[in-house]
Amino acid sequence: MPTIATFPWWRLLIIPSFYMLLLPFEDKWYGYVFFLVLALAFWGSTSHVKYRESGIVIQHLCVMALIILFNPWNIWFGMYPAIITGFLPSFRRITVYTGSMAALYVTSVWYHVEFNLGTQDLSWIPILILFIGLPYFLRNQQISNQIKTELLGANEEIARLIKIEERERIARDLHDTLGHTLSLLTLKGELVEQLVRRNPDEAIQEVRELQDISRNTLIQVRKLVSDMQSVRLSEEVEQVSHFLQSAGIEVHVQTMDLERIPLVNGKILGLCLRECVTNIVKHSQAENCWMAIYENSDSFILEIEDDGVGMEGMNRGHEGSGLMGMKKRLRMIEGTLHWTSNAGRGMKITISVPKIEKPISEER
Missing domain, CATH: 1.20.5.1930 (Single alpha-helices involved in coiled-coils or other helix-helix interfaces)
Incomplete structure (x- = not known):
């Protein structure tokens, strides 16, 4: 999610500007003045941190005026100060301004109904509830993005x-x-x-x-x-498991005794495992990944499955070339690769490598 300084928030003012032109405040020119002040305060609050809180107050006052003088439905203009409130540096300040917003808007609607002979209409309440939760949602998104950035930096430092x-x-x-x-x-x-x-x-x-x-x-x-x-297959499984966990993907591993797998077979399976896991992290948008390594009478088998978007949701050109590359490498040793994919339900890859009675490296 972009920061308040990089996202083009002015786009949010386009629709209400058309609203001003198509549904004018009749002959009450001061309605346009309140909207213009609201727009300028919103614009300034996105650019100048020093005046952000005063900008929120000005926006709330403009929204109150639009509610009292015209219609309770003008409460939806409260979206703009609610957005700016979400970028305040602490939850305490957000709570203060959000609570004040709710009290002021409820008071404004009551005043409009009582003194302007408006009809009692409670359909504005869901909008107010939405605006109460919006600042907390934006603040949590900022914290989440900050944690992801710090985690990425920490992973890069660990790699270094x-x-x-x-x-x-x-x-x-x-x-x-x-x-x-x-x-x-x-x-x-x-x-x-x-x-x-x-x-x-x-x-x-x-x-x-x-x-x-x-x-x-x-x-x-x-x-x-x-x-x-040479990196042993057991070490490769441990490394890719940490890689998946650092990317926020839950890992489920079930393997045989990997020390029984010859070095040649283990190296091939390790390369394929690394390629598959890299694709899962980059493209699958998965939350879980299942890995299984077992053997039958003539082969060692690696199965990798995820619950992501499947092949249909990925870049087909890139993913297809990656699978074809693994197939070609496996074909040279009479290995096989099969995959199945369901849109929105993930992908499963099965790799089979024939057993070698005596690994080439040990024979040498």
Whole structure:
């Protein structure tokens, strides 16, 4: 919801302006004056915080005059000060001005009926009740938007800190893995340089040891890189669950023992899970998400279901390309992807990945 400074509130004055032209206050010119003052006070209150409360008072006085001098139905002009009241900084002030508004408007209607011989008509009461609740609704919307903005900022800060921590962890692992080994290789090289002239046989032995150290270091580096690249499926499920919860979506997870799933299968399922959850958060407008991972005789199966708008309510081009991309990746390993969608009742995606007796990474 836009803030009071960014939303074009002047548009709300268009309809009453036409009302002034089509249904004039007969020959009573001062009716137009009260409306003009009301419009100017409303316009000024949206732009100048310093004069907002005085603008509310002026608007209420104009509405009271229109009610007393013309018709109780002019109470609907109270929408304008009610909107401005909703942007006051505290609920206490909102309550004070809202209570005063209700008392003043009721008094104005009573005065019009008693002294202008108007007929008793209570149909204006629902309008007054609406205006009493409007400021609280607007204030709650502001608080909700502020919380969402702060939450988004907090999530971005957490992501930034995670990246920093990951860089520091990689730096520590590289230092611990390579620092000592490279120092040892340097010493070995200097020793070989000294022995190659006076004792070639011992120099050859040192070179062989140097080769063994180099091979072991290469194995350690490959293992380190492999650990950095691979994220276990159990960790991926935990990460996407936190992601959904931070987006305000209730998560329901039912899984098998994920440690039994080979690394290759788990990595494929994790990538598909991440893609599906990203689409749910961005496009589904869902309130709940169900995730299930289980196995049958020849496959591991991932099911993801939500209660959002379904494929019919999403951007078909974007969603279609995302599903087609997953299908192509799964087809290379003889996996399958099926989905069903009902407008307004969500979407269900079922992904099947064939079992691999011995994962490629473990075989290597």
